[in-house]
Amino acid sequence: xxxxxxxxxxxxxxxxxxxxxxxxxxxxxxxxxxxxxxxxxxxxxxxxxxxxxxxxxxxxxxxxxxxxxxxxxxxxxxxxxxxxxxxxxxxxxxxxxxxxxxxxxxxxxxxxxxxxxxxxxxxxxxxxxxxxxxxxxxxxxxxxxxxxxxxxxxxxxxxxxxxxxxxxxxxxxxxxxxxxxxxxxxxxxxxxxxxxxxxxxxxxxxxxxxxxxxxxxxxxxxxxxxxxxxxxxxxxxxxxxxxxxxxxxxxxxxxxxxxxxxxxxxxxxxxxxxxxxxxxxxxxxxxxxxxxxxxxxxxxxxxxxxxxxxxxxxxxxxxxxxxxxxxxxxxxxxxxxxxxxxxxxxx
Amino acid sequence: xxxxxxxxxxxxxxxxxxxxxxxxxxxxxxxxxxxxxxxxxxxxxxxxxxxxxxxxxxxxxxxxxxxxxxxxxxxxxxxxxxxxxxxxxxxxxxxxxxxxxxxxxxxxxxxxxxxxxxxxxxxxxxxxxxxxxxxxxxxxxxxxxxxxxxxxxxxxxxxxxxxxxxxxxxxxxxxxxxxxxxxxxxxxxxxxxxxxxxxxxxxxxxxxxxxxxxxxxxxxxxxxxxxxxxxxxxxxxxxxxxxxxxxxxxxxx
Numbered sequence: 001x002x003x004x005x006x007x008x009x010x011x012x013x014x015x016x017x018x019x020x021x022x023x024x025x026x027x028x029x030x031x032x033x034x035x036x037x038x039x040x041x042x043x044x045x046x047x048x049x050x051x052x053x054x055x056x057x058x059x060x061x062x063x064x065x066x067x068x069x070x071x072x073x074x075x076x077x078x079x080x081x082x083x084x085x086x087x088x089x090x091x092x093x094x095x096x097x098x099x100x101x102x103x104x105x106x107x108x109x110x111x112x113x114x115x116x117x118x119x120x121x122x123x124x125x126x127x128x129x130x131x132x133x134x135x136x137x138x139x140x141x142x143x144x145x146x147x148x149x150x151x152x153x154x155x156x157x158x159x160x161x162x163x164x165x166x167x168x169x170x171x172x173x174x175x176x177x178x179x180x181x182x183x184x185x186x187x188x189x190x191x192x193x194x195x196x197x198x199x200x201x202x203x204x205x206x207x208x209x210x211x212x213x214x215x216x217x218x219x220x221x222x223x224x225x226x227x228x229x230x231x232x233x234x235x236x237x238x239x240x241x242x243x244x245x246x247x248x249x250x251x252x253x254x255x256x257x258x259x260x261x262x263x264x265x266x267x268x269x270x271x272x273x274x275x276x277x278x279x280x281x282x283x284x285x286x287x288x289x290x291x292x293x294x295x296x297x298x299x300x301x302x303x304x305x306x307x308x309x310x311x312x313x314x315x316x317x318x319x320x321x322x323x324x325x326x327x328x329x330x331x332x333x334x335x336x337x338x339x340x341x342x343x344x345x346x347x
Numbered sequence: 348x349x350x351x352x353x354x355x356x357x358x359x360x361x362x363x364x365x366x367x368x369x370x371x372x373x374x375x376x377x378x379x380x381x382x383x384x385x386x387x388x389x390x391x392x393x394x395x396x397x398x399x400x401x402x403x404x405x406x407x408x409x410x411x412x413x414x415x416x417x418x419x420x421x422x423x424x425x426x427x428x429x430x431x432x433x434x435x436x437x438x439x440x441x442x443x444x445x446x447x448x449x450x451x452x453x454x455x456x457x458x459x460x461x462x463x464x465x466x467x468x469x470x471x472x473x474x475x476x477x478x479x480x481x482x483x484x485x486x487x488x489x490x491x492x493x494x495x496x497x498x499x500x501x502x503x504x505x506x507x508x509x510x511x512x513x514x515x516x517x518x519x520x521x522x523x524x525x526x527x528x529x530x531x532x533x534x535x536x537x538x539x540x541x542x543x544x545x546x547x548x549x550x551x552x553x554x555x556x557x558x559x560x561x562x563x564x565x566x567x568x569x570x571x572x573x574x575x576x577x578x579x580x581x582x583x584x585x586x587x588x589x590x591x592x593x594x595x596x597x598x599x600x
C-alpha cells in the first residue's frame with residue numbers, strides 16, 4: 001500500500017496544505033462543517049482543481065485523470081447507483097477494469113464474506129437499511145483494490161448505536177486489508193476511535209497533525225482547542241493503583257479515579273460537556289464527586305458555560321439552559337460536580 | 348383474500364357499457380335535435396365491420412401506422428441522442444439551446460406549408476411532421492433527465508475508473524429513463540393526433556384522409572369509426588410506454 005503526500009496544496013477553500021499519509025495508515029481528517037475536509041478529499045481524488053502537488057509513492061499524480069488515480073471514495077451520501085442491484089453496484093468497478101468473469105466472482109465473494117452482505121445481492125438501494133447501505137458502499141469502494149481509500153463522513157445518517165458498531169467494524173476491515181485510508185469526520189470521539197493519526201483542519205488550513213492523545217492533551221492553538229470543546233486538563237503528580245483496573249490520581253488538589261491502562265498517569269482530561277453539575281448533592285457513590293462555587297456564567301441559546309472554582313482549580317462545564325434555570329443556579333451558587341469515569345481521558 | 352375480488356374488473360367496464368347504452372338509446376329514439384348527424388352505436392359498429400371487411404379501414408390505418416412508427420421512432424431516437432449530449436455536455440447545451448428554444452414552440456403542423464413546398468405531397472411529408480412533433484419534447488425530457496442525475500453518482504463512477512462513455516451508457520442514460528419515458532408516453536399520443544390532422548389537411552391517404560372524405564359525404568358513422576381508431580391507438584401507444592417504463596425502471600424506483 002502506498003504513501004501519499006500533499007505538497008503546498010491550495011484551491012479556493014484549502015490553503016497551502018502539506019501532509020504525508022503513511023503506508024497503511026488510517027488518517028482522520030477532523031474539522032467543523034465547512035472547514036474544507038470534503039474539498040481536500042476531492043482534491044486528492046482529482047475531482048476538484050488545485051495548485052501544488054500530490055505524490056503517490058513519491059511520484060506526482062497531478063496530471064493523472066480521476067479514473068487512473070486508484071482511489072476508492074465513499075461519499076457522504078454513499079451514492080449507491082439506484083438502478084443497479086447490490087451485486088451490480090459492487091462489481092461496477094471490476095467490470096470497468098475489464099476483469100475476467102472468474103476474477104469478478106472471486107472478488108465479489110471476498111467482499112461478501114468480508115462485509116457479511118451475501119444475502120443482499122439482488123436488492124436495490126431503496127430496499128436497504130442505513131447500515132446495509134454503508135456496507136455495500138464500502139464493498140463497492142474497496143472491490144477494485146484501490147491504492148487509497150477515502151471515506152467522507154460515512155456514518156452521518158445513522159443512529160448512535162449503529163454508528164458506533166460500524167466504525168469499529170470498518171476500522172477492523174480497513175486495518176485487515178492494510179489500505180492507506182483518509183477518513184473524514186467532525187466528531188472527535190469518532191476520530192479518536194478510528195484514526196491512527198488525526199489532522200485537524202479549520203477554515204481550509206491544516207492546524208495540527210498528531211495522534212488523538214496529543215491533539216486532545218496538547219492542542220497547538222486556540223482553534224484546535226476550541227474545536228475540541230476546550231477540555232479541562234489536570235496535571236497529576238501522584239497516583240495509586242487500585243486492584244479493580246482503576247487508578248486513583250492526585251491532580252491539582254483533586255483525587256480523581258480513572259481507568260488504568262497500565263501506563264503512567266501524567267494528565268487527565270475531560271470535556272466541559274461531559275461534566276455533570278447539580279445544585280443538590282447527587283445520590284450514589286462519591287467517586288469523582290467534588291464541590292465548588294460557580295464564579296462565572298455565560299449564557300448561549302440553549303446552553304450555559306460555567307466556571308466552577310474549587311480550592312485549587314477552575315473547572316469549565318457546559319450545561320443545558322433549562323437545567324441551569326430549574327436548579328436555580330447562578331454566579332455564587334455552591335454546586336456539586338461529577339467527573340464521570342467513562343468520559344475521562346488519561347495520558 | 349376477498350371472495351368478491353373477481354368482480355372488480357367488471358366495475359371498470361360498467362361506465363363504458365352505460366356510455367354506449369345511453370348513446371344507442373339517445374340516437375335510436377331520436378331524443379336530441381340534429382339526430383340525423385348522430386348515428387346509433389350499433390350502426391357505427393356495423394360500419395366498422397364493413398370498412399374492415401372491405402379493406403378501406405385497414406389500408407388507411409396501416410398508412411397512418413407506418414408513418415407514425417417511422418416518424419415517431421426516428422424523432423425519438425434523435426431526441427434521446429441529442430438530449431443526452433446536451434444534458435451531459437454543458438458546452439453542447441449552451442451552443443444548441445438558443446436554436447432549440449426558438450424552434451420548440453412552433454407546433455409541428457405549423458411546419459406543414461413550408462414542408463409541402465420543400466418535399467411535396469408524398470410519404471416523406473407526414474413522416475417529417477411526426478419526426479418534428481416527437482423530436483423536441485423527447486429531447487427536452489431527455490435533457491432534464493440527464494441533468495437531474497445526482498452528480499455524486501457520476502463522481503463515484505469516475506473514481507471507479509469509468510470513462511465518459513461508460514458513465515453516459517451505464518449511469519446517466521439509465522437514470523434518465525423515467526424522464527425519457529414521460530416524454531415518449533406523452534408524445535406517442537401526440538404523434539397520432541398530429542398525423543390525423545396532417546392527413547386531414549394535406550395527405551390523400553390515412554385515417555385522417557378517410558375522416559375528411561367521410562365528412563364531405565356526411566357519413567358521420569365513418570367519422571366516428573375513425574375517431575374511435577384514433578382514440579384506441581393513442582391509448583395503446585401510451586399503455587405500451589407505461590408498460591415498458593415499468594419493466595425497465597419498476598424494480599429500482
